[in-house]
Amino acid sequence: MKNELKNKVVLITGASSGIGAALAAEYARNGANVILLARRIDLITKKAAELSRKFNKCIAVRGDVNKDGDLENAVKEGLKHFNKIDIVIANAGIGVPGNLEDLNLAAYRKQFETSVFGVLRTIYATLPELKKTKGNLCIIGSVNGLVSFSTGASAYTMSKFAIRGLAKSLSLEFSPYGISVTHIMPGFVDTNFNVKPGERAEKKYRWLKISPEKAAELISQAIKNRDLEAVLTRHGKMAVYMERFAPFLLRELGFLFSKIFK
Numbered sequence: 001m002k003n004e005l006k007n008k009v010v011l012i013t014g015a016s017s018g019i020g021a022a023l024a025a026e027y028a029r030n031g032a033n034v035i036l037l038a039r040r041i042d043l044i045t046k047k048a049a050e051l052s053r054k055f056n057k058c059i060a061v062r063g064d065v066n067k068d069g070d071l072e073n074a075v076k077e078g079l080k081h082f083n084k085i086d087i088v089i090a091n092a093g094i095g096v097p098g099n100l101e102d103l104n105l106a107a108y109r110k111q112f113e114t115s116v117f118g119v120l121r122t123i124y125a126t127l128p129e130l131k132k133t134k135g136n137l138c139i140i141g142s143v144n145g146l147v148s149f150s151t152g153a154s155a156y157t158m159s160k161f162a163i164r165g166l167a168k169s170l171s172l173e174f175s176p177y178g179i180s181v182t183h184i185m186p187g188f189v190d191t192n193f194n195v196k197p198g199e200r201a202e203k204k205y206r207w208l209k210i211s212p213e214k215a216a217e218l219i220s221q222a223i224k225n226r227d228l229e230a231v232l233t234r235h236g237k238m239a240v241y242m243e244r245f246a247p248f249l250l251r252e253l254g255f256l257f258s259k260i261f262k
Contacts, residue, residue: 006031009082014092016043018191022212028055035078037063065118071125085129089138090122096155115159134178143236147243180226187236
């Protein structure tokens with residue numbers, strides 16, 4: 001893949017940690033230039049410098065997908081350095097936990113602001129450049145975008161269902177421009193997602209998870225293949241299969257799952 005990605009320019013949101021940071025390393029290692037975007041400028045500056053020393057040139061741009069104008073600024077900065085953008089990965093996301101009775105409308109809006117409208121801001125800002133390069137748009141969703149198998153995740157699940165619908169629609173809309181749209185449903189990945197600053201990630205159930213590096217490898221392959229959709233993990237694929245062919249069983253497992261992971 002290295003020769004295919006040489007001189008390609010990749011913009012990644014939520015690049016400060018987890019899947020986003022692993023994707024930045026995966027693309028830089030394989031010959032691409034990377035624009036790392038996140039709120040934590042200290043983390044992505046350090047990461048960009050490290051990748052630039054080892055591989056191709058990478059830059060860090062402070063940006064919040066919740067703020068109008070931040071993505072446009074990131075695109076301008078990227079074009080100053082690289083003159084184009086070939087691949088855009090909308091990875092930034094959050095998870096607002098809680099049962100409906102414990103949440104209010106503000107909590108649901110918070111979830112959608114990042115996980116839905118943040119993706120839309122990313123797409124609006126980068127679409128003109130992707131049209132020029134006939135590039136690739138990748139939206140990082142979740143297996144929760146197809147199945148709901150635990151309680152306390154209605155806000156997150158709603159947002160991921162919305163993202164899957166968006167990806168499906170845009171794959172048709174953007175096809176005349178030569179832009180591929182790939183929707184990724186990772187399943188469990190061993191990251192600090194939803195871990196508050198100062199807290200440590202749970203070490204339990206790591207046997208269910210794949211590493212961010214493995215996830216990044218699979219995502220980059222799906223983008224290269226211009227796949228419409230990809231489920232990364234075995235348990236994720238099993239959940240999707242059960243949703244289609246044995247939804248009643250998945251529901252019962254969901255109740256059990258909620259008790260185990262409570």
